[in-house]
Amino acid sequence: MKKGIVVFSCCLLTACFGDDNEDLRKWMAEVSRDVKVGIAPLPQVKNYDSAIYEGSELPHPFAVSRLGGEKKASGNAPDHGDREKEPLESFPLESLKYVGAMTKNNVRHAIIQADSSLYQVKVGNYMGQNFGRISAIGEMEITLKEIVPDAAGDWVERESTMLLQGQEG
Numbered sequence: 439m440k441k442g443i444v445v446f447s448c449c450l451l452t453a454c455f456g457d458d459n460e461d462l463r464k465w466m467a468e469v470s471r472d473v474k475v476g477i478a479p480l481p482q483v484k485n486y487d488s489a490i491y492e493g494s495e496l497p498h499p500f501a502v503s504r505l506g507g508e509k510k511a512s513g514n515a516p517d518h519g520d521r522e523k524e525p526l527e528s529f530p531l532e533s534l535k536y537v538g539a540m541t542k543n544n545v546r547h548a549i550i551q552a553d554s555s556l557y558q559v560k561v562g563n564y565m566g567q568n569f570g571r572i573s574a575i576g577e578m579e580i581t582l583k584e585i586v587p588d589a590a591g592d593w594v595e596r597e598s599t600m601l602l603q604g605q606e607g
Contacts, residue, residue: 514585514595515585515593516569523564524564525557526557526559526564526565526566527564527567529565529566529567531565531566531567531568531570531598531600533552534550534551535552536549536600537550539577539602545560546560547559547560547575548560548575550565561573561574561575565582566584568585569584571584573597579602580600582598583596584597
């Protein structure tokens with residue numbers, strides 16, 4: 439049985455090596471005649487002329503001053519001097535609540551709630567994260583002057599108010 443399989447396999451292999459593939463060879467010859475062999479040559483590389491930058495004393499081309507004119511020194515810049523930060527300066531102004539007012543020694547004080555703690559503030563105290571300084575304390579609102587950067591990077595002063603809790607909207 440094994441000899442029969444070996445003989446049969448040999449017969450199949452010899453049939454494949456015959457000259458019966460002539461039509462395949464003709465087709466390959468026709469197709470290869472129509473194929474254009476060749477790769478286009480690479481473009482000629484031009485020599486690079488280097489230049490030395492001599493504008494080191496000119497303004498930097500990407501400086502902020504080039505975008506919107508010369509930056510003016512601002513008199514509104516916040517004072518980062520030796521002043522110690524007050525406790526309410528670590529809270530965003532939106533998270534603080536004006537809950538009441540009182541007068542002590544003829545000085546008007548406001549009571550501010552931050553998280554679950556209460557703080558007393560008076561005119562001149564700072565609160566909020568935008569260097570907000572209290573300018574007035576009224577029965578229904580507190581007025582602050584904040585110093586914030588504008589789009590050009592300059593410091594501008596804006597006025598904010600904080601309404602007595604329960605008076606919003």
